[in-house]
Amino acid sequence: MFYIRYEYLSESYPKFRVYKSREQEQILPYVLHEAFSDVIRQSQWYPKYQHYFMLDETRFSFFRFDIYQTVEEKFTLQDLKKIIDEKCQGTKKLHNVDGERIMAYIDTIYVDGEEKKYVIGESGELFFRLYIIYLNKTSINTINSAYGNFFEIKNITLIPQSFHTLLFLRNSLKKDDFVLLYINENFCKAINVKHGFYQSVETLNLWLSALKQMYKDNGIVQYRYKDYEFIESNPLAKWLVTDTLQFYSQLFCKWLLEKNFIGTDIIVISPITKNAHFIETFNEEYKKLTNNYIVPFHHSELLNTFGKEREPDDMDALILMNREDYIKRELGINEVIID
Numbered sequence: 630m631f632y633i634r635y636e637y638l639s640e641s642y643p644k645f646r647v648y649k650s651r652e653q654e655q656i657l658p659y660v661l662h663e664a665f666s667d668v669i670r671q672s673q674w675y676p677k678y679q680h681y682f683m684l685d686e687t688r689f690s691f692f693r694f695d696i697y698q699t700v701e702e703k704f705t706l707q708d709l710k711k712i713i714d715e716k717c718q719g720t721k722k723l724h725n726v727d728g729e730r731i732m733a734y735i736d737t738i739y740v741d742g743e744e745k746k747y748v749i750g751e752s753g754e755l756f757f758r759l760y761i762i763y764l765n766k767t768s769i770n771t772i773n774s775a776y777g778n779f780f781e782i783k784n785i786t787l788i789p790q791s792f793h794t795l796l797f798l799r800n801s802l803k804k805d806d807f808v809l810l811y812i813n814e815n816f817c818k819a820i821n822v823k824h825g826f827y828q829s830v831e832t833l834n835l836w837l838s839a840l841k842q843m844y845k846d847n848g849i850v851q852y853r854y855k856d857y858e859f860i861e862s863n864p865l866a867k868w869l870v871t872d873t874l875q876f877y878s879q880l881f882c883k884w885l886l887e888k889n890f891i892g893t894d895i896i897v898i899s900p901i902t903k904n905a906h907f908i909e910t911f912n913e914e915y916k917k918l919t920n921n922y923i924v925p926f927h928h929s930e931l932l933n934t935f936g937k938e939r940e941p942d943d944m945d946a947l948i949l950m951n952r953e954d955y956i957k958r959e960l961g962i963n964e965v966i967i968d
Contacts, residue, residue, distance in 0.1 A: 631679040631956055633946050634661075634668055635790055638685035639815050648946055650959055656935055656950075658943075665768070670775045672785070679955055683790035683945060686820060690728060690763040691789075691827035692720050696735075698755040704748055709735070717761060728765040729780075731787055735759050737825070760826050762789065789827075791820055793948045798896065799825045801931060808890050812899035813942065814838055821890050831888050835880055837901060843873050857905045867906075874907050878914040886918060894921045902926065902941050933962055 630650045637644040645661040645668050661668060665684075672680045694716055698704070713733045720726060737758040738744065740751045748757050764787060772779045772787075779785070791809055799805060799822070809820040817836045821828040844850050849869045852860060860866045885891050895915065901907050902925030911923045926944060932951050939947050950956050 630675075630677065631681065631959055632672065632675065633681045633683065633949060633956075634672075635683045635946050636665065636685050637813065637816060638687065642815055644815075646942065646946070648950075650956075656937075656960075666771050666774070669772055673775060676784070678784065680785045681949065681953070681956075682785065682787045683949065684764075684768065684787060686789045686791060686818070686827070686830045687832070688765050688768045689789050690724070690726050690765070692716075692724075692761045692763075693824060693826045694759040694761075696755070696757050696759050700752050700755060703750050703752050704755060706749055709749065713759065713761070716759060720761065726763050728763040729769055730761060731764045732762040733760065758825070762792075788949075790945045793952045794898075794945050795820070795822055795825075795827070797929075797931075797948050797952070798926075801929070804894070806893045808885075808893055808895040810895050810897045810899070812837060812897065812901050819885070819888070819890055819895075821888075829888075831890070833884055835877070835884070837899070840873075840877055840901070843877060847873050849873065860906065870906055871910055874904075874910040875914065878907075878911040881911065882914050882918055885915075891918050892921065893919075894924055896924045896926050898926050898941050898944050900941055933960075935960065 632650075633648040635646040635648075637646070643662060643664045645663065647659050647661055649657045649659075651657050663671075669682075672678075696712060698708075698712075700708070717730055717733075735748065735757045737756075738746065738748045739756040740748070741753040745751060748755060768787075769779060772785075776782050776785070779787075791811075794809065798807065798809075805823070805825040807822050809822065811818050811820075812835070814837045816832065817834070818830060818832045820830050841850075841853070844853055847869060849866070852866050852870050855866065860870055882891075885895075897908075897911075908923060908925050915921065915923050926941065932947055934947065935950070950960065951962070
């Protein structure tokens with residue numbers, strides 16, 4: 630049995646979307662409007678569950694290293710641990726990292742120029758990418774206040790909420806560089822992915838509430854609830870809607886340009902992806918700056934959706950369910966959905 634708690638980070642309006650496993654491979658979704666500290670304490674009530682906390686990326690620090698080694702004897706797990714420890718010590722000292730390492734992993738492995746799945750047991754000219762993720766001290770202290778030493782707890786997993794989505798998109802699209810753009814009711818953030826890992830994370834105030842206010846200011850609130858065909862058949866409605874969305878998209882593009890997020894495809898995860906006029910308008914504005922695309926991420930045929938049509942907001946948690954071995958066993962998934 631498991632709980633997945635997905636954080637919508639907001640100081641004034643805390644929110645967690647929760648997914649709880651039930652009997653007969655069912656998943657119960659609901660929402661908690663409670664602070665992280667309260668949600669952590671509640672997890673103590675269910676010691677037999679596996680608890681997954683998908684926390685906002687601003688709680689984490691991310692580092693990537695390209696590792697080159699020439700070894701005559703077989704590369705061992707101890708050799709890898711030594712490299713990780715050395716990089717962690719250097720990173721903490723150089724960047725004054727506030728927090729503790731919660732994850733380190735490697736991929737993109739080559740031995741004598743040939744791609745390999747594993748580096749352990751290999752010798753010769755080795756190359757691999759090393760990734761290290763730290764969770765900030767404030768979050769660690771919040772967890773420790775309820776549990777004691779978090780690192781001794783076996784049934785809690787803490788990950789950046791986009792982590793599995795990033796890996797899924799990188800592997801399925803065969804792209805190392807893209808931007809993940811989240812637009813939700815009370816927050817908006819962009820995650821710049823370079824060389825298959827987090828390059829930077831930025832937040833901005835162009836959330837859905839801001840767009841709703843634009844509709845209200847322009848006197849077109851009623852058209853928010855009209856479908857694509859209705860607006861297309863009404864010239865005045867189409868002009869008012871596209872003009873508003875164009876201004877909204879221009880603000881996005883201006884911000885993306887200022888943050889140097891321009892020049893790669895942008896994948897949007899948001900309820901707004903259902904608005905075809907938004908995707909069309911955003912693409913038009915973005916193409917004025919670059920030859921890349923704005924891509925809505927609704928779902929994928931590669932994912933098991935467990936008998937239910939999922940909202941765009943569910944994508945991060947849904948991908949976790951498809952990738953995490955323990956959850957796959959709990960839900961009766963007998964084959965690997967995504968590698």
